[in-house]
Amino acid sequence: MSSIRLRLLKWVIPPVLLVNLGAGALAYTLASPHLREAVLRTLVLVEIVIALACVGLIWFSVSNGLRPLNRLRSELNAREGDDLAPLAADDVPYELEPLVSSFNGLLAKVGEGAQARQDFLANVAHQLRTPLAGLKTQLEWLGARHAEPETAQSVRLMLSATERMIRQTNQLLALARAEPHHFEKARLEPLALDALVAEAVQLFVDQASAKAIDIGFDLQPATICGDRFLLRDLIDNLIDNAIRYTPPHGAVTVTVRPGLLTVEDNGPGIPPDQREQVFSRYVRLDDKSHGSGLGLAIVRDIAVVHGARLAISDPPGGHGALFTVKFS
Amino acid sequence: MAQLPTMWRTIMLVLVVEDDAVLADGLSRVLGSHGMTVDVVGNGAQADQLLQRSGAAEVVVLDIGLPGMDGFEVVRRLRARGNAVPVLLLTARDAVEDRVRGLEQGADDYLVKPFATAELVARVKALARRHTAPQAALALGRLSLDLAARRARVGERGIELSVREWAVLEFLLQHPARVVSKQQIIDAILPWGDDLTLNAVEVYISRLRLKIADAGVSIRTIRGFGYMLEPDA
Numbered sequence: 001m002s003s004i005r006l007r008l009l010k011w012v013i014p015p016v017l018l019v020n021l022g023a024g025a026l027a028y029t030l031a032s033p034h035l036r037e038a039v040l041r042t043l044v045l046v047e048i049v050i051a052l053a054c055v056g057l058i059w060f061s062v063s064n065g066l067r068p069l070n071r072l073r074s075e076l077n078a079r080e081g082d083d084l085a086p087l088a089a090d091d092v093p094y095e096l097e098p099l100v101s102s103f104n105g106l107l108a109k110v111g112e113g114a115q116a117r118q119d120f121l122a123n124v125a126h127q128l129r130t131p132l133a134g135l136k137t138q139l140e141w142l143g144a145r146h147a148e149p150e151t152a153q154s155v156r157l158m159l160s161a162t163e164r165m166i167r168q169t170n171q172l173l174a175l176a177r178a179e180p181h182h183f184e185k186a187r188l189e190p191l192a193l194d195a196l197v198a199e200a201v202q203l204f205v206d207q208a209s210a211k212a213i214d215i216g217f218d219l220q221p222a223t224i225c226g227d228r229f230l231l232r233d234l235i236d237n238l239i240d241n242a243i244r245y246t247p248p249h250g251a252v253t254v255t256v257r258p259g260l261l262t263v264e265d266n267g268p269g270i271p272p273d274q275r276e277q278v279f280s281r282y283v284r285l286d287d288k289s290h291g292s293g294l295g296l297a298i299v300r301d302i303a304v305v306h307g308a309r310l311a312i313s314d315p316p317g318g319h320g321a322l323f324t325v326k327f328s
Numbered sequence: 329m330a331q332l333p334t335m336w337r338t339i340m341l342v343l344v345v346e347d348d349a350v351l352a353d354g355l356s357r358v359l360g361s362h363g364m365t366v367d368v369v370g371n372g373a374q375a376d377q378l379l380q381r382s383g384a385a386e387v388v389v390l391d392i393g394l395p396g397m398d399g400f401e402v403v404r405r406l407r408a409r410g411n412a413v414p415v416l417l418l419t420a421r422d423a424v425e426d427r428v429r430g431l432e433q434g435a436d437d438y439l440v441k442p443f444a445t446a447e448l449v450a451r452v453k454a455l456a457r458r459h460t461a462p463q464a465a466l467a468l469g470r471l472s473l474d475l476a477a478r479r480a481r482v483g484e485r486g487i488e489l490s491v492r493e494w495a496v497l498e499f500l501l502q503h504p505a506r507v508v509s510k511q512q513i514i515d516a517i518l519p520w521g522d523d524l525t526l527n528a529v530e531v532y533i534s535r536l537r538l539k540i541a542d543a544g545v546s547i548r549t550i551r552g553f554g555y556m557l558e559p560d561a
Contacts, residue, residue: 129420130348130393133442137354140445141361166442198553202507205550216551253551 068093072100082179084111114179122176125169132169136162171294174233178301187227193327194219194256196231204239204254213243214251222258224327226306234302237295238263238323244295246320259327266320275312299325340364340456343385345375345402346418347394351441355389358445359452372397376405385413387455389448392419392430400433407434414455418443450506466501469544469559473498482543489539492517496532497540500547500557509554 072087086104089097139159147155197219208215224231238261242252246267255262270278279300281293303310308327315322342359346352347370356366367385369375372394378384379402388406392399403415417430417438430438436458437451466473470483473494480487480494489497495517500508510526518524533555537547548556 126420129441130351133418133420134348134350134354136442137351137358137445137448141354141357144361198509201509201550201553205507205556214551217553219552 065093068096072096082114084108084114118176118179121172125173125176128165128169132162132166136166171298174237174298175294175301178230178233178298178305187229188225189228190223191226191228191231193222193224193231193261196228197235197254197256197261200232200236200239203236204243207240207243208252211243211246212248213246214249215239215243216251216253218253218255220257222256222260224259224306226327230302230305234299234325235261237299238325241295241299242267242321242323250320261325261327263323264315264320266315266317269314269319269321270312278312279310299323340452341383341386342366342389342452343375343378343387344368344389345370345372345394345399346389346391347371348391354445355448358449359389362449362453364452371395372399372402375402379406379411379413380409386459387452388413388415389452390415390417390435392417392421400429403430403433403435412459414459416448416451416455446505466498468501468504468557471501471540471543471545473501482540487539489536493532493536493539496529497536500555503557505556505558507550507554507556512554 068091072092075087084107086107087100089100089104092100136159139155139162143152143155143159197217201217204215239252239254242263242265246252246265250266252263252265255264279296281297300310303325306327308325311324311326313322313324314320340363342364344352344355344359344366346355346368349370352368352370356368359366367378369378373396375388375390375394376397379388390399390402394402399417399419403417406413406415414437415435417435418441419427419430419438420441427438436455439448439451464474464476466475472481473479474481475498478494480489480497496513499513499516510529513529514524514526533547533549540547545557545559548558550556
């Protein structure tokens with residue numbers, strides 16, 4: 001642990017002291033005016049050289065001493081907004097220690113706040129599930145009974161609103177789960193990616209049938225290391241997104257290959273300059289469809305915590321969008 | 329659901345344990361509309377007491393988050409008494425620990441709230457089926473299979489099926505409106521591990537389609553995955 005002040009003193013003080021003492025002694029001994037002038041001239045030159053050397057030394061020492069500060073600054077600048085890990089306290093100059101430790105205290109408080117917000121979100125979402133289940137069950141019972149057309153239509157609308165609430169609630173939960181500081185490495189296990197997709201086929205087929213979309217699968221055995229529930233969220237959201245944005249009578253194809261999941265649709269596609277944007281929260285390119293704008297943000301978060309690469313490209317057929325998740 | 333397969337026409341007794349009154353009432357209505365007799369209790373202690381009577385229920389639909397004695401404890405006590413009545417757990421949390429714990433305590437299946445009522449009804453029926461004698465007949469639309477006499481009919485007209493075609497159709501009828509994979513079909517119709525290719529399944533399906541063309545049901549292809557038998561709209 002070194003101090004900036006000590007470093008400065010060590011480099012600057014000895015030469016300055018030496019030169020000033022030496023010059024004073026010389027001026028006293030030499031009495032002849034001619035000689036004194038010559039000596040003075042030399043001394044001035046020497047003083048200038050020494051002064052310059054001192055400036056150089058000070059500049060060198062100060063920038064050398066400030067290097068840890070610059071390192072901290074660039075480390076902070078390079079951080080993602082949700083990276084609240086404490087700054088490393090070792091290898092920090094003595095003067096900066098209290099500041100770094102206060103700053104780490106602040107980071108911890110911000111982290112606790114974020115955690116509390118996520119827990120609150122998850123808690124509220126869980127609390128909403130039972131009343132939503134009650135509402136949905138009652139409406140589905142009502143919808144299955146014969147009713148006059150106007151009543152039937154009203155029930156259908158209520159059911160569709162309830163479905164949207166349920167979806168939003170589940171999305172909030174998925175988002176809370178996918179938060180990097182909620183992510184538990186302990187939950188990682190070897191999983192069959194093809195089996196995870198197969199588990200949800202019924203759900204996708206029902207969803208696709210409602211829009212007369214032809215959904216197809218091409219699943220080959222693929223084992224990856226991951227969190228079962230998060231990966232189901234990723235798969236569900238990718239396929240839901242494809243079905244949502246593909247017009248009626250379109251086609252969606254889900255493919256699994258070793259280390260690879262792709263979802264291809266023949267919908268309107270996503271222009272290259274907007275491909276990065278769709279992974280941001282609450283972004284919807286098409287305001288006609290009922291999306292929360294969270295689906296692809298959830299997909300991105302889950303891909304990130306799994307160290308997977310996520311990309312959008314043009315499908316081989318040229319029309320639509322091809323989402324690729326490549327697991328390492 | 330307008331068409332009830334014949335196998336469900338016997339009355340089934342279901343116990344619903346749920347403290348949310350709206351959901352409990354909804355479950356009771358939905359299961360009731362599928363021909364089941366439903367009892368509802370709102371807490372674990374009451375359920376525990378009721379379940380000490382033999383024959384109190386053929387299937388139990390049990391919420392985990394009950395006031396007082398929770399669902400886990402109800403199942404644990406039930407199994408400790410040696411009662412094997414099938415239990416379907418309902419949970420508002422989808423944490424892995426909840427699922428694992430519930431199944432470890434001896435529950436047979438679980439559903440995360442909110443669920444589609446069709447899904448709930450299908451699960452309850454599947455649980456009941458596992459614990460009762462095999463059905464005598466299967467039916468959907470105008471198609472019916474008399475399992476005892478091994479006779480297939482469309483309306484009043486009898487149809488001829490090969491052994492394999494019969495097995496495929498029986499499996500599809502056991503899973504109406506559900507997607508089944510080709511591999512599931514092979515596993516179901518070949519208990520002796522015979523060799524059968526996925527292509528062979530396609531052949532049986534296309535023959536079946538011709539034979540049941542006017543039965544008011546159709547076998548839909550799920551591209552690259554399998555099939556779904558559904559009543560025509």
